[in-house]
Amino acid sequence: METAAAAAPTSPAAVIVAIDGPSGTGKSSTSRAVAAQLGLSYLDTGAQYRAMTWWMLSNGIDVRDAAEVATAAAKPVIVSGTDPTAPTITVDGEDAAGPIRTQEVTSGVSAVSAVPEVRTRITELQRTIAAQAQGGIVVEGRDIGTTVLPDADLKIFLTASPEARAARRSGELKGSDLAATKEALIRRDAADSGRKTSPLAKADDACEVDTTELTLQQVIECVVTLVEEKRAAK
Numbered sequence: 112m113e114t115a116a117a118a119a120p121t122s123p124a125a126v127i128v129a130i131d132g133p134s135g136t137g138k139s140s141t142s143r144a145v146a147a148q149l150g151l152s153y154l155d156t157g158a159q160y161r162a163m164t165w166w167m168l169s170n171g172i173d174v175r176d177a178a179e180v181a182t183a184a185a186k187p188v189i190v191s192g193t194d195p196t197a198p199t200i201t202v203d204g205e206d207a208a209g210p211i212r213t214q215e216v217t218s219g220v221s222a223v224s225a226v227p228e229v230r231t232r233i234t235e236l237q238r239t240i241a242a243q244a245q246g247g248i249v250v251e252g253r254d255i256g257t258t259v260l261p262d263a264d265l266k267i268f269l270t271a272s273p274e275a276r277a278a279r280r281s282g283e284l285k286g287s288d289l290a291a292t293k294e295a296l297i298r299r300d301a302a303d304s305g306r307k308t309s310p311l312a313k314a315d316d317a318c319e320v321d322t323t324e325l326t327l328q329q330v331i332e333c334v335v336t337l338v339e340e341k342r343a344a345k
């Protein structure tokens with residue numbers, strides 16, 4: 112994993128935006144669109160935890176065994192491409208964009224991401240990427256505003272009702288059971304919020320946006336406005 116010396120963003124318009132929230136609130140869709148519209152880089156930190164999980168599963172590591180996961184956490188080389196129009200993720204040089212979205216990875220990722228050694232390694236990678244984004248960056252995840260980038264220029268915490276989030280996910284997973292989808296996302300949120308090390312949480316200075324009744328376009332416009340206001344004030 113890259114640990115090159117960090118250089119602070121220099122452009123006056125460079126902003127660091129942290130977007131956190133539970134699963135299915137629209138973090139990825141919103142962050143990508145906002146970054147593309149404003150010429151910022153984009154980092155999907157959930158994809159990095161998924162990549163770590165995929166590597167563990169592919170290498171015979173028991174993802175429920177925290178000690179085994181901790182010992183292996185330093186091994187995979189995870190590289191994220193930050194172009195919002197074509198984000199990429201590789202593990203040991205292999206394209207992982209497809210494999211990290213399987214049900215097996217989704218089921219194991221909360222356990223892997225709760226292991227402190229995993230978080231330390233991935234947090235370091237995230238900070239390096241953010242520091243190298245000269246034009247500014249939108250970073251989305253669960254602990255960006257609280258832990259990874261506590262000095263971000265703008266912090267946003269997206270929420271939505273479990274019903275709305277399940278309906279959105281069911282729309283993606285054709286033929287899936289709505290009730291089962293809702294249960295699975297509530298379970299994952301509980302695990303992500305309940306872990307000891309940097310749990311899913313709203314930073315005290317984050318701006319909360321409830322997206323339940325908003326279209327994706329409305330959420331994007333709201334966040335673009337907030338970023339533009341921050342940029343103008345810098």
Ligand SMILES: Nc1ncnc2c1ncn2[C@@H]1O[C@H](COP(=O)(O)OP(=O)(O)OP(=O)(O)O)[C@@H](O)[C@H]1O
Pocket residue numbers: 132133134135136137138139140141157279280282283322325326327328330
């Ligand atoms: N405001 C919205 N209204 C309707 N659909 C939405 C809205 N926001 C996002 N979606 C849709 O919901 C689905 C989930 O969105 P997205 O992947 O961006 O959420 P997420 O918060 O990043 O989830 P996860 O943390 O699980 O990766 C996508 O199909 C997306 O198009």
Ligand SMILES: Nc1ccn([C@H]2C[C@H](O)[C@@H](COP(=O)(O)O)O2)c(=O)n1
Pocket residue numbers: 134156157158160161220221224225251252253254255299303
């Ligand atoms: N900053 C982050 C981002 C993600 N995770 C963990 C918890 C999630 O369940 C999992 C997958 O994220 P998703 O792709 O659904 O956004 O990764 C985390 O712990 N911290």
